[in-house]
Amino acid sequence: MDWTDIDSLERCNSTDALWAQALQIFATMGFDYAIYLTVEGDRSHPHIHTNLPQIYEQLPSHRDPFLDHCCNSYEPQFTGTEFLSDHPYLEAEEMAFIRGASAKTGFRAGIAIPVRLQGSDRFGGFNLGTARSRDSFIAHVTGKTDSLRFLCLIIHRRMEELRQTASGPAANPSKPDAEGAGFNRPLIAPPPAALTRLSPREREVLYLFSQGLTSKECAAVCKISPHTVSEYANSIYRKLNVRNRVEAIGVLAAAERTPDRNTQL
Known part of the structure; x- marks a missing residue:
């Protein structure tokens, strides 16, 4: 996955086109099967895309055990x-x-990749599969979970934007935060308990940096100017008491490894 893949997803103008593009990317990453399922907090309004529709012939999608057991945390x-x-x-x-x-x-x-946008009650995720054996699959995904989670968050956010555009305001739309000037998209920041000294917007910018995006690419994903990205970056460095992007990403990596997600940093 690279910036070209992200850009191709962001340019899709319908949920069907987005899903078709996502399937192509998943296939290049070695995944034969894909399920994307999200619901409201009360399990209503399921939204599903999959190349395995036959699995829901006997069981409604909102009763898929995936929602109960794989989407109750941020961990794959x-x-x-x-x-x-x-x-x-x-x-x-x-x-x-x-x-x-x-x-x-x-x-x-x-592998199940749970996704949820900050400020939204909708939850769910992606279940990406193969016909591999256990050991073969573990070897296949080792070292790829971070990039998979990022890819799935990008797809999920674009899917939610297109879904809401097609059907009108969602039952529980994302709630803007107090310092949201300049952003007009739901956030894909890390879990809120990580790096609590940063604002939600700053966490998102730092998260995008950690995925290898340049300031220009980050600006494109967030739909803000590169200058605004630089302002957020400077604020991040000041709050974390670091000198540059590399050091800031190191702090984020350490926070995500901390067992106690409530640690104040």
Whole structure:
């Protein structure tokens, strides 16, 4: 995945076009199967895109165990029949659904990427799968989870923008924060408990920097000017007591490794 992929997603003007582009990118990354499912906080208004529609012939999408067990944190989880032994809490009906989906489609091993935009009650995520064995799949995704999460957040935000444009205001639209001047998009910042000394906008800019985006690319993703990105960057360095982008990214990496997400930095 590179900037060309991100730009191609941002240029899509319909949810179907966006999903088709996302599937192409997932395929180049070695994922044969993809499910994107989000719902409101009360499980209403499910929004789904998948190249495996047959798995929901017997079970409504909003009852997919993926929502209960893979979307209650920000951490990716392994999915599929190859990893059933890692999830002993699954009920018999849930295991039967997962095994049935595998039998129908060949989805054996996957990774769940939960997504949620700051200020939005909608939750859900992506379940990206293959026909690989357990060990082969672990080797395949090792070192890729951060880039996968970033890609999925970019797709999710664009999907939500296009969905709301097509259907009018969402039941629970993203809520702007007090210092949101200059931003007109929902935030894809890291979990709110990380780097609490930074504003939500500053966390997003730092997160984009950590994914390798330049100031110009960051400005394009956030739909602000490069000058505004520089102002946020300077504020980040001052608050974190660092001298440059590399040091700031190091602080973010340390915060994300901290077991206690409530640590004040």
